[in-house]
Amino acid sequence: MFPLLLLHSIQQLQEERTLSAIHHIFIGKKSSQTFQDMHAYQLASFYGCYRTLKRSTIQEEVERLKRNGYVFENDEGRLQITQEGASYTQRHWHHYPFDYFGGKPYHSIDEVFSARLLLFIQTASNIAKGQRQFIPIEDNRHVLQWVKSFYATHQHDLTNVLNTLSDELYRILCSFPTEYAEIIVLRMTGFHRYGLSKEQLATKYGLTIHDISLLLTALNHYLLSNVVKQSTTYPMLYQFCRDGVRDIPLTKSGRQTRYWLLKGYSIDQITNIRHLKRSTIEDHLIEIALADPTFSISRFIPEEAVKHISQTANQLKTNKLKKIRESLDEDYSYFQIRLVLASLTKGNLK
Amino acid sequence: MKGWNLEQTLQHYFGFTSFREGQKEIIEDILQGNDVLGILPTGTGKSMCYQLPAMMLDGSVLIISPLISLMMDQVKQLKQVGFKRVIAINSFLDPQQKREVYRHLGSYKLIFCSPEMLQNRRFFDEINSKVNVSLFVVDEAHCISQWGHEFRTDYLKLSETLHQLGDPPVLALSATAPNRVQEDIITQLGKRSIRKHIYPMDRENIAFSIEHVSSMEAKLERMKEILTSHPVPTMIYFSSRQWTEKASFELSQSLPHLRIAFYHGGMEQTERILIQQQFMNNQLDVICCTSAFGMGINKANIRLVIHAHLPAQFESFLQEVGRAGRDGEQSVSITFYAPGDSEIPRSFIESELPSETLLNHFFEVLKKKSIQGEWLLNRDELIQDNLQCNEIQWRFLLYQLEKHGMIKNKKVVLFNQALWDRTHYSIKEFIEKRNTMKQQKLVRLLNWVHEEGCLRKRLYQDFQSSIKEPVGYCCDACDFSLQSWQVIPIAPTKQAWNWEQELRKLLLQGE
Numbered sequence: 001m002f003p004l005l006l007l008h009s010i011q012q013l014q015e016e017r018t019l020s021a022i023h024h025i026f027i028g029k030k031s032s033q034t035f036q037d038m039h040a041y042q043l044a045s046f047y048g049c050y051r052t053l054k055r056s057t058i059q060e061e062v063e064r065l066k067r068n069g070y071v072f073e074n075d076e077g078r079l080q081i082t083q084e085g086a087s088y089t090q091r092h093w094h095h096y097p098f099d100y101f102g103g104k105p106y107h108s109i110d111e112v113f114s115a116r117l118l119l120f121i122q123t124a125s126n127i128a129k130g131q132r133q134f135i136p137i138e139d140n141r142h143v144l145q146w147v148k149s150f151y152a153t154h155q156h157d158l159t160n161v162l163n164t165l166s167d168e169l170y171r172i173l174c175s176f177p178t179e180y181a182e183i184i185v186l187r188m189t190g191f192h193r194y195g196l197s198k199e200q201l202a203t204k205y206g207l208t209i210h211d212i213s214l215l216l217t218a219l220n221h222y223l224l225s226n227v228v229k230q231s232t233t234y235p236m237l238y239q240f241c242r243d244g245v246r247d248i249p250l251t252k253s254g255r256q257t258r259y260w261l262l263k264g265y266s267i268d269q270i271t272n273i274r275h276l277k278r279s280t281i282e283d284h285l286i287e288i289a290l291a292d293p294t295f296s297i298s299r300f301i302p303e304e305a306v307k308h309i310s311q312t313a314n315q316l317k318t319n320k321l322k323k324i325r326e327s328l329d330e331d332y333s334y335f336q337i338r339l340v341l342a343s344l345t346k347g348n349l350k
Numbered sequence: 351m352k353g354w355n356l357e358q359t360l361q362h363y364f365g366f367t368s369f370r371e372g373q374k375e376i377i378e379d380i381l382q383g384n385d386v387l388g389i390l391p392t393g394t395g396k397s398m399c400y401q402l403p404a405m406m407l408d409g410s411v412l413i414i415s416p417l418i419s420l421m422m423d424q425v426k427q428l429k430q431v432g433f434k435r436v437i438a439i440n441s442f443l444d445p446q447q448k449r450e451v452y453r454h455l456g457s458y459k460l461i462f463c464s465p466e467m468l469q470n471r472r473f474f475d476e477i478n479s480k481v482n483v484s485l486f487v488v489d490e491a492h493c494i495s496q497w498g499h500e501f502r503t504d505y506l507k508l509s510e511t512l513h514q515l516g517d518p519p520v521l522a523l524s525a526t527a528p529n530r531v532q533e534d535i536i537t538q539l540g541k542r543s544i545r546k547h548i549y550p551m552d553r554e555n556i557a558f559s560i561e562h563v564s565s566m567e568a569k570l571e572r573m574k575e576i577l578t579s580h581p582v583p584t585m586i587y588f589s590s591r592q593w594t595e596k597a598s599f600e601l602s603q604s605l606p607h608l609r610i611a612f613y614h615g616g617m618e619q620t621e622r623i624l625i626q627q628q629f630m631n632n633q634l635d636v637i638c639c640t641s642a643f644g645m646g647i648n649k650a651n652i653r654l655v656i657h658a659h660l661p662a663q664f665e666s667f668l669q670e671v672g673r674a675g676r677d678g679e680q681s682v683s684i685t686f687y688a689p690g691d692s693e694i695p696r697s698f699i700e701s702e703l704p705s706e707t708l709l710n711h712f713f714e715v716l717k718k719k720s721i722q723g724e725w726l727l728n729r730d731e732l733i734q735d736n737l738q739c740n741e742i743q744w745r746f747l748l749y750q751l752e753k754h755g756m757i758k759n760k761k762v763v764l765f766n767q768a769l770w771d772r773t774h775y776s777i778k779e780f781i782e783k784r785n786t787m788k789q790q791k792l793v794r795l796l797n798w799v800h801e802e803g804c805l806r807k808r809l810y811q812d813f814q815s816s817i818k819e820p821v822g823y824c825c826d827a828c829d830f831s832l833q834s835w836q837v838i839p840i841a842p843t844k845q846a847w848n849w850e851q852e853l854r855k856l857l858l859q860g861e
Contacts, residue, residue: 133430135630165857166857188853194627194631197628
């Protein structure tokens with residue numbers, strides 16, 4: 001699964017970006033460059049799909065792909081997919097649930113959702129069985145706190161909660177292929193056993209540790225997307241993620257800029273207020289344009305310019321700023337071009 | 351409560367009708383206001399020695415513990431028996447919780463913290479002003495000697511803290527402390543007149559065996575044979591993370607009927623918890639681990655502890671072996687030794703403290719910077735000067751500079767040739783002394799590996815003057831052989847499984 005995703009990403013980049021761009025998307029780096037890249041190259045759904053991925057791991061995998069003749073390094077030092085690589089990807093892509101990945105909208109909640117759910121199942125299962133002493137599988141303080149208070153509000157009708165949870169999980173897992181439902185359940189911990197580790201799951205299903213890391217995230221995203229989209233069908237599960245799904249994912253600083261923008265301040269005014277460079281505020285605007293579906297760029301760039309830039313980008317079939325700018329006789333700034341590209345890709349947001 | 355004897359008080363609070371070996375003698379001494387050093391074997395209820403006095407004394411008991419997990423275990427146990435006025439101060443508390451805890455600090459009967467926490471000014475002031483410390487406990491006191499000199503140097507500041515607290519009675523507890531370590535504990539705490547209660551630590555139900563083989567591959571082959579003829583709950587210690595993974599893979603391939611996994615400090619936290627608890631919960635039969643797997647492990651039915659590699663000293667070896675046979679049943683320790691094996695612990699010892707080259711370089715850099723005047727010591731800045739040292743070495747150097755007056759108020763003082771030379775020389779001497787001592791300890795362990803007489807006698811002779819009669823087998827030299835060791839093999843547990851049923855079981859449906 002991991003090599004396929006890597007091949008696919010290399011293909012999407014069209015030799016316009018380096019391997020770092022892919023690494024940054026996979027680990028979910030919070031930078032406007034990464035936000036822009038993932039939309040420009042249709043990799044947005046893989047944002048943050050493997051947050052613990054090491055730079056060296058991705059490098060090792062690329063070496064393997066090179067040895068297999070699936071990719072090569074071109075004269076500019078950029079990776080390029082070969083014919084064999086492309087056909088290999090095409091043949092195997094559908095064997096894995098790549099379409100489960102939800103990207104950035106789930107970034108802030110996916111790990112929390114699964115940690116809360118697994119810890120609550122462990123807690124409820126043990127206590128309902130009369131075992132009040134057990135070692136929690138999670139040591140994140142916020143997750144522990146959340147489960148504690150969730151348990152406190154439901155402890156008077158624990159049986160009911162267990163019934164509902166069991167019913168909802170059963171229904172939602174039936175929509176998965178059997179093997180995936182198995183993996184999700186094997187990862188759970190209850191009164192009688194502790195869940196399987198990633199390493200154990202990988203061995204059991206003949207996958208690598210990287211495959212299983214990706215797969216668990218994919219399954220988690222699919223679970224989340226079902227729960228969020230059908231919150232009335234899964235009211236109990238929805239409670240485990242409710243507080244996280246409404247946020248527009250922004251960096252802390254980007255959020256502050258958005259606050260001033262919404263109050264009607266101009267870029268220059270915000271630059272002064274926040275004692276930041278103009279280019280930083282411009283980066284924030286790009287970030288907001290990518291993440292916030294309600295954000296309009298018309299305040300910052302005339303209608304005419306939007307038309308020009310978007311037409312040129314479409315004609316050239318590229319997202320390279322330099323090419324676009326040159327082809328427009330350098331009438332527009334890089335910032336203006338980036339802003340238009342960002343607002344264009346918004347339509348692709350899931 | 352008045353008029354009750356100790357046994358009645360014990361039964362009232364903890365439900366036990368009698369004391370285990372050593373507990374009563376230690377508690378009586380404490381209640382008379384004496385300082386006490388207690389060496390009690392693992393699994394014999396060391397913590398009762400301060401838990402019961404906590405119920406009986408006015409004021410609070412302050413317990414210094416090396417690991418958060420150990421503190422948490424203690425707190426959990428006490429809350430389990432219904433005792434609520436107990437707290438572990440640690441970094442997991444958020445600022446609001448911390449404020450809350452500090453406000454009521456005086457109301458806790460037992461307060462657990464790390465030696466580092468105790469050096470936190472704010473926390474110490476709270477303790478000093480709000481808490482009447484009636485007993486100061488140093489749990490796992492061998493850490494003073496084992497770690498205090500090097501990377502947990504706050505252990506060496508305990509005597510000063512004690513003094514600032516008005517010298518309350520002290521209880522130092524440990525399970526593994528040979529004479530030298532006992533002496534070190536007493537010196538560091540500055541309690542020459544401490545009352546010693548030393549109980550023998552030999553485990554009469556563990557038999558000892560050493561196998562000399564030619565290579566690591568041969569060790570793995572032997573492990574496969576042993577686990578085939580004796581499939582029992584087993585821990586296998588390795589010196590490196592890579593080996594735990596490799597061995598776990600190879601053994602699993604050859605022994606598909608056994609459930610085998612690896613554990614080391616490089617794993618994600620959740621994965622570590624899952625594997626550790628699976629082992630505790632008998633979901634795993636064999637665990638291939640580094641020394642990171644250990645403290646706080648209390649699984650009763652471990653039958654076999656294998657050392658694929660040697661640790662650097664008897665203390666570690668005994669702690670690791672001591673996890674076998676907590677239930678009193680016959681258990682076995684097997685140590686493998688191949689030519690060249692002594693190199694691993696030897697180079698480990700050498701790399702622990704700064705090398706001479708590193709030390710020279712360090713002092714040069716300090717000189718260069720301090721000629722201009724005093725400056726704030728900062729590790730990142732030193733790394734830019736190509737000074738590569740690890741966390742332990744860094745903490746060691748920091749402590750040494752402080753001790754020799756080269757750091758004042760977190761700043762390195764103005765350059766002064768005499769001070770520089772003096773400090774440099776004495777740190778160098780100190781490192782040499784520590785390394786020599788550790789090499790000697792290693793040599794003792796290596797000698798044991800080549801011992802031809804009774805392994806049990808030689809193993810414990812540093813720790814105690816006589817040993818108990820073994821229950822069951824003794825060792826290779828006396829009476830032990832694998833062939834004669836009868837075990838109850840692990841029963842295979844394969845059964846039909848589907849996720850629907852498992853989900854119902856997890857969430858207790860249809861029971």
